[in-house]
Amino acid sequence: MNLLLIRHGQTNWNLEQRFQGQSDIPLNETGRKQAQALAERLAAESFDAVYSSDLQRAAETAHIIRKSGFQPDACLREVNFGDWEGLTYDEIKAKYPEPLAAWENDIFKNAPPNGETLERLALRVQSMLNELCEKHEDQKILIVAHGGVLQTLICLALKLPPTMYWQFHLSTASLSELAFYPAGAILNSLNDTSHLPKSAPKKAWNPLSRKPSNKIDRR
């Protein structure tokens, strides 16, 4: 199975670096243009199936890429950030210092208030991945989803612990490609944005770039 992974186009919350999670935020103009660029890039390609998260920033991206349709799937929704959704990192730090510290200390086990643990996310992504492998053995599949979901999916496909997902960065409207073989998966490309206009690379929020120690949390 060949899996093309697309992160949705930009939203205003992406631009303002707000935690989005399962808040249903639409694409902004830039996001729509990015999706259009993806559509042009993939125009000549055919897929045996197209799946998308049912949140509108992904679904709209999928719709622009494949007018012929796609299957929305709640399994591909972004991790639920609960009460933190809509806030920036600094706002969360001011309002929720303790839960944030706990979360950063063990993101796998600790959830934001009313949110989802990374463990839950990994579980639904692994279930989805297992189903895809069973259904689409020799096929080419397109997936449109979210940063957290796709970074987790890449870890699971490569048999890395999902706690390592901060070590992969996916930009909005980026393209990555995994090929699955009986002996294992191959990451053929990662975070390819060559279809997008060149812009100054923006540093996305990532706890690894903030933590004083470079020890990776692998629990």
Added chain:
Amino acid sequence: MSSRVEPATHGAIDFAELERLGIRPEDVLDFSVNSNPFGPSPKVWDAIRQTPLERYPDRESIALRRALSQRLEVPPEEIIVGNGTAELIQLTAVALLRGGENILVAEPTFGEYERSIRLVDGNICRWQAVPETGFAFRPDEIQKQLANARMVFICNPNNPTGQILPLNIVDEWAQNFPDTLFVVDEAYLAFVPGMKSAVTLRRKNILTLRSMTKDYAIAGLRLGYAVADEAIIQALINVRPAWNVNALAQSAGLAALQDEAYQRETLARLQIEKQKLVIGLKEIGFNPIPSHTNYFLLPVANGADFRQKLLAHGILVRDCASFGLPAHVRIATRTAEENTKLLTALASRNW
């Protein structure tokens, strides 16, 4: 009277040994069995409670065979249910082999194949996977031994190595060696998502064995089945003991098949835990051998000694001496908390 057959060695709790050590079985964390550690589905428990014990079980396991027939898309006549696959391995040998026939076994592997071949005075031929290649199957080597073999036992994915033999190779062999019966034991297939069963090949000279005790976590009940050409299944039925599958196992199997969601979720969880366990072991200096399954081999100085020392911590692993691997133990992934206990015990001293 002397016997030409001896019991094979297995993992799991040795109740007599624990009694000698003064450890209660319920206090042991058992990493030596390759089963789904999350236990059976609640629906299995419900089915067990509703099973009448005063009645004889269905000798033909009809309801379960129908459910399997739907799931596998083969007629019920091509399925036989057994008291665990261990029983079906023995029935296969007794029904289909004669003394002196050559039977190829891809080793290291499950001990019951050899035992059942000995039972009928078959002539065991071996192909041996080696540690230098991570115990991978070598189809080119195995193929050279196929022409002489009446029957071949292949455990796929293999126990204890967790290696897999691609299905297209099994298919090719079945076509090129029509007089050889390929017994493909898929006891651990469910633990490798996306891996296809040899049942889908629909070849007359392939007998596929499937366990239901590992993936559905009902090892205590014993339940497995075989799928093959109707004539082969009939030969197995002819030598099968009456009422071989008890009523609880039949009800449990049926209920387990109907709760796919539970199965999917627990197996996905297990895959994630396995990756965490493997990384955890590497971080404390161990070097687990890569596998496709929930279990894997771990090279150690002395397997028997390693097992014994861990048992003092209430933790059981499988010493692989009986597989011909005295410097390895086999570890099966358990729940997150239990794996942490294993890692803590292993980090606590110099092994």
